[in-house]
Amino acid sequence: MRFGLSGARGRVALRAQPPYQRVSTIGVERRTNYALQIKNREEFVRQLSSNLLTHPEYFLQDAEINRAGAAALFDPPPLPVMAAAELKTFLADGACALDVRSNEQFAGAHVPGSVNIALSGQFASWAGTLLGVAANPVLIAESRSALAEARMRLARVGLEKVSGYLEGGVDAWSKAGLKLASLPQIGFEALREKLPNDMQVLDVRREAEWESGHIDGASWFPLDNFKVASPELAPEMMVAVQCQGGYRSTIARSLLRRSGFHKVVNVTGGFDAWQKAELPIVRGKPVSA
Numbered sequence: 001m002r003f004g005l006s007g008a009r010g011r012v013a014l015r016a017q018p019p020y021q022r023v024s025t026i027g028v029e030r031r032t033n034y035a036l037q038i039k040n041r042e043e044f045v046r047q048l049s050s051n052l053l054t055h056p057e058y059f060l061q062d063a064e065i066n067r068a069g070a071a072a073l074f075d076p077p078p079l080p081v082m083a084a085a086e087l088k089t090f091l092a093d094g095a096c097a098l099d100v101r102s103n104e105q106f107a108g109a110h111v112p113g114s115v116n117i118a119l120s121g122q123f124a125s126w127a128g129t130l131l132g133v134a135a136n137p138v139l140i141a142e143s144r145s146a147l148a149e150a151r152m153r154l155a156r157v158g159l160e161k162v163s164g165y166l167e168g169g170v171d172a173w174s175k176a177g178l179k180l181a182s183l184p185q186i187g188f189e190a191l192r193e194k195l196p197n198d199m200q201v202l203d204v205r206r207e208a209e210w211e212s213g214h215i216d217g218a219s220w221f222p223l224d225n226f227k228v229a230s231p232e233l234a235p236e237m238m239v240a241v242q243c244q245g246g247y248r249s250t251i252a253r254s255l256l257r258r259s260g261f262h263k264v265v266n267v268t269g270g271f272d273a274w275q276k277a278e279l280p281i282v283r284g285k286p287v288s289a
Contacts, residue, residue, distance in 0.1 A: 037212070047208045076151065080164035082138055084176035087111065087166050090138060095163070098127065098137035099170075100150045103250040105142070107183035107266065111166070111173050114140060116254040119149055121247040128157040130227050130255070139165040183253055184265040188273045191240055202231060202241045204252045205271070209244060213281040215274060223248045226255050233261065242267040242274075 030036050038044040082090065091097055097114040099106055100123065106116040115137075117126050131137065139162060141147045147165050154162065166172065174180055191199065201218035203210060210220050221231035223243070233239050241256070241264060243249040253266045267273075275281065 035208070047211070076155070079139070079147065079151065079162060081167045082164040083167055084173045084178055087138055087173070088178060090163070096131060096135050096137040097140055097166070098131070098135075098150075099140040099254075100146055101140070101142050103246055103266075106250060106254070107185055109170055109174075109180040109182055110254075111140060111170060112179065112181040113258050114254065115251070115258060117251055118247065119146060119153075123150070124153040124157045124159075126223070126248075126251060127154055128159055129224060130251070131159065132227070133158040133160075135159060136161045136163045138163045140169060141165065142169055181257070183250065183257075185268045186240055186265045187268050188277055188279065191267055192279060194238075194240075199238045199240050200234060201267075202233065202239050202252070203271075204241060204243050204248050209271075211283060213275070213283055214271070215242070216280060216282045218242070223252050226252060230256065230259050230261075235263070238263045238265060240265050240267050243270045245270045245272050 035044065035047065038047060087097060091111075091113045097111055099110055099114045099116045100119045101110075101116070102118050102120055103116065106118070110116065115131070117123055117130070127135075139147055139150055141150060151162060154160070168175070170180060186194075186199075191201070195201070195215075196217045201215050203214055203218045203220050204223040204226075205214075205220075206222055206224070207220075214220070219231065219233075225231075239256075239261070241249040241253045243252070246266065246268060249266050249270060253264055256264050269276075
């Protein structure tokens with residue numbers, strides 16, 4: 001059986017918990033989940049019953065897999081090993097490398113052109129939504145256990161075909177004499193100083209999150225939409241990508257870089273950090289980027 005794990009679209013979604021998002025607590029959700037910040041019943045019902053997103057493409061594909069009879073997930077065959085030079089050719093041919101390390105590790109150093117969806121968040125849901133079940137990625141991880149975790153969680157949403165994994169991870173890429181990329185980041189204090197003339201803000205949260213509060217002058221383009229299009233950005237200006245806490249913005253940033261956008265930075269701490277600093281916010285309906 002394959003499951004359409006949407007991250008509770010239109011419902012209260014669990015936030016990421018280390019090391020992997022398997023559990024949460026009521027206390028954590030009360031502190032960090034935007035839906036649980038809503039103070040009255042009427043507004044809670046309105047936000048969670050309106051702006052419902054369409055199910056991602058992999059939901060229907062999972063249904064077909066289940067009707068045909070999904071293969072057992074137990075004891076899968078070994079993943080093919082891929083050397084750095086082979087992965088470079090693989091990427092040059094337009095294939096996908098999926099880096100499952102933490103946002104911080106990816107920001108520090110990663111294989112150019114790779115997509116970062118960290119295991120510490122709604123990994124399987126975002127991989128299914130943004131890559132699709134036919135992606136056949138090469139995995140990049142820091143350990144054998146992380147590779148096994150990623151493979152199992154991908155298979156649970158129907159993304160069962162994985163082309164292999166990068167032997168030795170990013171260290172092997174560097175030792176092969178290949179250049180690593182990094183992800184520039186900016187804190188909310190520096191971001192505020194650069195607004196509005198020196199930097200544009202791209203908010204990749206969901207619509208209900210945007211409506212509950214956002215940075216004045218930001219453009220809105222939810223991460224869900226990256227599967228079908230890229231946001232329209234002013235090419236001459238640096239773009240600061242922001243979500244609630246930093247998980248989704250790092251995914252978006254890696255997708256933008258893969259699509260050829262280079263003047264992009266990630267906002268560390270996201271909108272949570274902006275709010276905690278009691279910086280000004282505005283509310284209202286979004287205008288897409």
